[in-house]
Amino acid sequence: MEDRQHGARAAAAARPGRRAGSRLGEAGRVSLEEYRRKRNAARTPEPMPPDHADSIPPDLASDAANPVPPGSDPDRAVPGRGGVFVVQEHHARGLHWDFRLEHHGVLASWAVPKGVPDDPAHDHFARRTEDHPLAYAGFSGVIPRGEYGAGTVSIWDNGRYELVKWTPREVKVVLRGRRLSGGYALYRTREDDWMIHRERVALPEWVRPMLATSSKVLPDGGSWAYEMKWDGVRASAYLSGGRLLRLVSRSGQDVTVAYPELRGLGPAAGARQLVLDGEIVAFDGGRPSFEALQPRIHVTSAAEAAQMARRTPVVYLAFDLLYLDWRPTLDLPYRQRRELLDALALAGPSWQTPPAFTDAAGEDIQAAAAAQGLEGVVAKRLDARYRPGARSADWLKVKPEFSQEAVVGGINPGKGRRAGQIGSLLVGVQSANGLTYAGRVGTGLNAQSLRLLDQRLSPLRQATSPFATPVPPEHARGAIWVEPRLVVAVAFAGWTQAGRMRAPSYRGLRADKDPAEVIREQ
Numbered sequence: 095m096e097d098r099q100h101g102a103r104a105a106a107a108a109r110p111g112r113r114a115g116s117r118l119g120e121a122g123r124v125s126l127e128e129y130r131r132k133r134n135a136a137r138t139p140e141p142m143p144p145d146h147a148d149s150i151p152p153d154l155a156s157d158a159a160n161p162v163p164p165g166s167d168p169d170r171a172v173p174g175r176g177g178v179f180v181v182q183e184h185h186a187r188g189l190h191w192d193f194r195l196e197h198h199g200v201l202a203s204w205a206v207p208k209g210v211p212d213d214p215a216h217d218h219f220a221r222r223t224e225d226h227p228l229a230y231a232g233f234s235g236v237i238p239r240g241e242y243g244a245g246t247v248s249i250w251d252n253g254r255y256e257l258v259k260w261t262p263r264e265v266k267v268v269l270r271g272r273r274l275s276g277g278y279a280l281y282r283t284r285e286d287d288w289m290i291h292r293e294r295v296a297l298p299e300w301v302r303p304m305l306a307t308s309s310k311v312l313p314d315g316g317s318w319a320y321e322m323k324w325d326g327v328r329a330s331a332y333l334s335g336g337r338l339l340r341l342v343s344r345s346g347q348d349v350t351v352a353y354p355e356l357r358g359l360g361p362a363a364g365a366r367q368l369v370l371d372g373e374i375v376a377f378d379g380g381r382p383s384f385e386a387l388q389p390r391i392h393v394t395s396a397a398e399a400a401q402m403a404r405r406t407p408v409v410y411l412a413f414d415l416l417y418l419d420w421r422p423t424l425d426l427p428y429r430q431r432r433e434l435l436d437a438l439a440l441a442g443p444s445w446q447t448p449p450a451f452t453d454a455a456g457e458d459i460q461a462a463a464a465a466q467g468l469e470g471v472v473a474k475r476l477d478a479r480y481r482p483g484a485r486s487a488d489w490l491k492v493k494p495e496f497s498q499e500a501v502v503g504g505i506n507p508g509k510g511r512r513a514g515q516i517g518s519l520l521v522g523v524q525s526a527n528g529l530t531y532a533g534r535v536g537t538g539l540n541a542q543s544l545r546l547l548d549q550r551l552s553p554l555r556q557a558t559s560p561f562a563t564p565v566p567p568e569h570a571r572g573a574i575w576v577e578p579r580l581v582v583a584v585a586f587a588g589w590t591q592a593g594r595m596r597a598p599s600y601r602g603l604r605a606d607k608d609p610a611e612v613i614r615e616q
Contacts (some may be wrong), residue, residue: 126200127222132242139230140237151305163208177331179211179269180231180252186245193220193290194281195255195267200225202265210274212419213365214294222286264558266293272430276421284333295420297332300342301369302483304414306491312456312473313490319428319450320459322410323470323491325382326375327391331410333368336361341594352393355403355444356410370435371480371613376408376540378591381467385591410445416480428488429476452476467588468594493587496616498523498595500532501609502580503560504573505551515544516551519582520565520573523614526561529578530593532614538585538600546603581607589616 126143135142177196184192184205191209194201204220211218228282232345234248253271260266265280277293312320328344338360341350350356353374376387386406393399415423415435423431432450438446451459456473463471470493478488508517518536522529539547554576565573580616584597593614 126225126227129226132224134241137238138241139235141227141233143229176256176267177256178228178231178252179255179267179271181250181274182234183248183250184243184245186243191250194231195265196225196228196231199228199259201230202458204288204290205278206300210278211290211292214292214420217289220280220288220290227608234245257502262557267488270424271427275425291406292420297334297339297367297369297417300346301330302345303328303330303371304481304483304489305473305485306489307485307487307602309490312460312492314456317476318456318473319432319452319476320454320456320471321413321450321474322448322463322468323493324373324375325469325471326373326387326411327383327531329372329374329410330416331359331368331370331372331412333360333363333370336364351396352390352399353403353408354400355407358442359410359440359445362440362445363438366438367419368415368438370412370416371416372410372412374408375411376406382469383591389507407444412440412445412447413450414480421535424480424482427477427479428474431480451521460492460494463590469587470494474494493597495585497601498584498586499581499607500584501529501578501606501612502551502576502582503529503578504575506534506569506573516547519547521582521584522561522578523612524610525613529560530563531561531565533594533598535584535598535600543600543602550580554579578609581609581612
């Protein structure tokens with residue numbers, strides 16, 4: 095599609111024994127004669143090598159230049175090998191994209207007027223042009239008016255490719271670039287006229303979710319993004335052809351039937367083929383509520399799920415993009431995956447794409463999460479790839495920690511390793527109605543604290559519950575009640591809608607506190 099000598103090139107292509115796209119000399123050597131003949135080295139900034147031997151930009155250096163083995167067909171190549179590819183956006187007389195593959199020491203080149211196709215159902219025309227020197231893989235700039243291909247050239251994408259097939263009539267490669275990844279085929283229709291086709295790749299059955307590592311503090315600096323942590327259940331969404339194919343839980347279970355209101359996500363995605371990573375969340379009073387979500391988690395009846403969806407609807411919050419239009423995005427950095435996800439503009443009655451923050455301090459984001467009663471914050475390294483199934487320090491989760499005094503009103507006997515000891519403490523806080531149940535505390539108890547608590551609580555045992563509010567049956571079952579005289583310090587992640595402490599942990603006895611003065615502090 096270069097603008098000058100187009101007619102001459104087409105005429106040359108039509109002459110018997112001459113094909114513009116096959117730049118091979120009589121001895122089977124690749125020649126850049128036509129490339130040099132079309133350009134004035136004194137006027138163009140394009141690379142102008144003295145012969146076919148050339149160098150490639152260091153950042154794209156190939157560890158195999160794919161030389162032609164002696165006695166072999168130079169237009170054929172060994173599958174599995176490959177090299178560098180580059181796609182250059184070329185604003186000449188007509189806008190087009192130049193698609194180039196390293197092959198036998200040069201860049202085999204095609205001009206693609208409509209760009210590299212994104213949809214396997216629609217192939218694009220590609221015109222075979224003269225081979226270019228390898229150094230052209232790093233070229234961008236302005237070719238002066240009056241010169242061959244005059245206009246602006248910029249690098250649209252580059253990377254490496256793996257060769258599947260290379261014959262005079264067909265080329266198949268697997269690209270690994272920033273924008274392009276996956277299988278592509280070029281096939282010749284006549285002379286220098288080719289078509290370029292995107293290979294269709296089936297979506298995976300399941301991509302194991304990447305997991306975050308717990309941290310006490312959020313990292314700061316410009317290399318992290320911050321997302322709110324939602325109090326829901328993890329799920330990946332598989333979408334194709336306007337349909338939600340399936341929702342898969344963190345453990346690999348198909349949970350599509352449990353959330354019928356999320357089927358609209360399929361039509362919202364249109365013809366795109368996507369794998370999303372996200373969280374299914376129920377809201378109560380405008381805040382995420384795991385308690386509200388729990389009855390829906392294990393539903394397997396479509397009729398029951400439909401009824402529950404009307405009573406307690408959920409929202410799918412998408413925070414990562416794992417596949418986009420027949421290609422995986424797992425190897426892309428988080429920053430780029432997030433840009434692609436945001437560009438999809440997925441926003442509807444039961445699905446949203448919550449923001450990621452890169453222009454605020456971590457402590458400010460954490461304070462905002464605590465103020466809104468959210469579960470915490472996840473920090474994600476901007477340059478990190480998605481690592482399926484791995485718990486990585488590239489993702490760090492921080493939950494807010496609150497402190498609270500609580501009155502012990504009962505104990506659950508221990509089981510297993512704690513048999514014969516205290517298993518957990520049943521605690522509460524004072525309210526206008528009396529001692530209000532606030533949850534059970536089972537973590538943070540070591541051997542020393544267990545002995546001390548047993549000594550202090552054994553004399554306080556009584557027959558009835560001291561709590562003025564109901565204790566859940568699963569907590570009350572087998573409980574040993576005590577007089578509410580002992581105060582303990584508890585660390586926890588926040589209050590639930592039911593008024594119980596989330597993830598409480600024992601911190602010690604508070605002999606200096608009067609049980610009658612222990613009230614809810616947050």
